[in-house]
Amino acid sequence: MRAATCTDYSDNVDEVLSVQDNVFATPHLDDKPPGGFRNAILVRVLAVALSPGDVRVMSGKTREFQGPPSFPYSPGGDVCGIVVSVPEEKEKNGKSSKFSVGDKVAARFVTKPMGMLGEYALVSTDVCDCVPDGISAEGAAALVSSGTVAVLIADRIQEGDRVLIFGAGGGVGSHLCQLVRLQGASYVAGVGIDPQRLLEKPLSCDHAIDYTKTDPFGVKEWAETPFDVIVDLSSGVWPALVNQRSTRKSIVKPASQGGRYLTTTPDKPTFELHSIWGIIKMFLLPSLWRVVYSRCGVSRFSLPKYSLVSGLPGTNDIVTRTLTLASESKLFPSIDAQGPFPFTTEGVRDAFRLQKSRHVKGKVVITVAKE
Numbered sequence: 001m002r003a004a005t006c007t008d009y010s011d012n013v014d015e016v017l018s019v020q021d022n023v024f025a026t027p028h029l030d031d032k033p034p035g036g037f038r039n040a041i042l043v044r045v046l047a048v049a050l051s052p053g054d055v056r057v058m059s060g061k062t063r064e065f066q067g068p069p070s071f072p073y074s075p076g077g078d079v080c081g082i083v084v085s086v087p088e089e090k091e092k093n094g095k096s097s098k099f100s101v102g103d104k105v106a107a108r109f110v111t112k113p114m115g116m117l118g119e120y121a122l123v124s125t126d127v128c129d130c131v132p133d134g135i136s137a138e139g140a141a142a143l144v145s146s147g148t149v150a151v152l153i154a155d156r157i158q159e160g161d162r163v164l165i166f167g168a169g170g171g172v173g174s175h176l177c178q179l180v181r182l183q184g185a186s187y188v189a190g191v192g193i194d195p196q197r198l199l200e201k202p203l204s205c206d207h208a209i210d211y212t213k214t215d216p217f218g219v220k221e222w223a224e225t226p227f228d229v230i231v232d233l234s235s236g237v238w239p240a241l242v243n244q245r246s247t248r249k250s251i252v253k254p255a256s257q258g259g260r261y262l263t264t265t266p267d268k269p270t271f272e273l274h275s276i277w278g279i280i281k282m283f284l285l286p287s288l289w290r291v292v293y294s295r296c297g298v299s300r301f302s303l304p305k306y307s308l309v310s311g312l313p314g315t316n317d318i319v320t321r322t323l324t325l326a327s328e329s330k331l332f333p334s335i336d337a338q339g340p341f342p343f344t345t346e347g348v349r350d351a352f353r354l355q356k357s358r359h360v361k362g363k364v365v366i367t368v369a370k371e
Contacts (some may be wrong), residue, residue: 001026003074003118004348005243009060009067013352016058017346023072027115029087034069035077037124041099043081043107045121046137046371047144047340050355050364051078051171051343053113058352061272065279066112075352077113078145079121080106080137082371102369104131106140106323108148110314117348119368127312129319132185132327137371138340139325139333142363146171147331148320149264150179153231153309156262159184164222164251167233168198168205171363172264174334176231177203182330189227191216191234194361202332217244222251230304231303232263238290238306239267245302252304255294259304269358283308334362343368 005023010016021024027033033040054075057066076316083103099105107128113123131140149172157163157180165180167173168190177198180188186206190198209216216222217240230237230252238261241252253259266282273279290306293299312318325331343366355364 001119002343004076004343005072006058006068006075007072007195009058009063011059011356013356014347017075017349017352019343019348024074024118026120029085029122031122033122033124034073035110035112035124037110037126039125040122041087041105041125041128042083042085043079043085043105043121043123043369045079045081045116045119046370047080047103047141047163048076048116048366049078049138049171050076050351050366051113051145052355053077053109055352055356056270057113061270062274064274068112068114073114074116074118075114076117076366077109077115078107078141079116079123080104080112080131080140080144081121081123084120099125099128099130104137104140105129106131106144108144108312110321117366117368119318123234125315125316127316127319129316129323132323135263135323135326138335138365138367139326141332142171142333142335142365143175143322144319146363147326147333148312148318149177150175150208151322151325152312153262153264153317154179154183156260156307156309157183157185157229161185161228162189163224164189164191164216164227165205165230165231165233166211168192168203168208169361170233170358171334171360173233174203174362175331176233177205178331179325182325189222193359197361198345202334217241217248217251220347221250225248226250226259228258229262231259232261232333233265235265235269236267238263241303241358250302254302255300255305259305261294261304262309263307264309265323283310333364336360336362340365340367342366
């Protein structure tokens with residue numbers, strides 16, 4: 001089987017990543033998936049969407065929790081493919097598989113983003129659904145990868161909210177810009193490296209700035225009419241909010257006036273985790289403290305309510321909702337214009353380099369095979 005092959009941990013893709021033949025055998029349903037999930041079906045892979053987790057796993061920075069069982073391994077966790085084999089026996093919940101051979105499906109990763117960048121892959125039926133007609137394989141992979149996260153965040157937006165999105169041009173942000181409007185947001189502003197793209201369809205922000213040229217906290221219009229919600233997809237916005245609250249007028253309403261701050265990331269976009277205590281220090285302790293002090297005491301009059309939005313459900317509901325929105329032309333998959341990348345050594349390396357750069361405009365997608 002032809003597959004992307006990673007031979008060791010490294011930040012340098014040229015050293016460890018290539019596309020090779022016959023390193024891995026074609027998977028079978030009785031194989032244990034490298035991601036460790038259950039209830040698998042076998043698909044012929046059409047497209048794979050990359051995410052920050054793919055780069056992080058390859059770097060080894062979270063090897064104790066997300067590392068592969070052994071080397072070499074094949075990266076990639078979010079996929080679209082054609083079902084080629086389903087189990088004959090019933091699944092553990094007593095129900096037969098809802099999928100049939102020939103179905104075009106999209107699936108996201110469960111615990112570890114790996115095993116998908118090959119001609120064939122095992123995917124979990126728990127986080128998988130059929131792709132509606134009219135959605136390309138590349139679009140489905142992008143949607144199941146970042147559209148699902150955007151749907152989860154958008155559920156927290158209320159009608160009439162003024163919303164500011166940091167990292168609006170990335171994978172999650174490009175889908176979230178569309179979804180908050182569906183939720184009834186009255187005004188949507190985006191912060192990114194390509195403000196013109198944020199203003200154009202389908203993202204359609206009302207206002208956008210380039211953070212390398214304009215200080216978001218210094219925009220006069222935003223200070224005069226503060227936002228109801230800040231969504232931080234880029235990391236580090238909360239410390240900046242805290243530091244500037246005593247020196248300038250805030251661009252977001254305080255908790256006492258219904259202001260909210262939603263984020264999916266810690267304060268640093270890249271991090272290392274090698275122990276349970278490291279996870280607690282990185283995610284749990286700062287989040288718990290911020291949740292408390294942004295809702296209690298005097299801080300609620302100067303800071304918005306802090307919430308860490310994490311943990312996609314381990315069911316296919318969110319996948320179904322995301323793909324349905326796309327089938328109804330309410331959500332459009334956003335793919336970086338440099339791709340989709342070809343399924344070659346250089347193509348896959350280029351895709352990983354772009355993902356690592358953190359300057360992605362939409363999703364990084366690799367086309368593995370034609371439909």
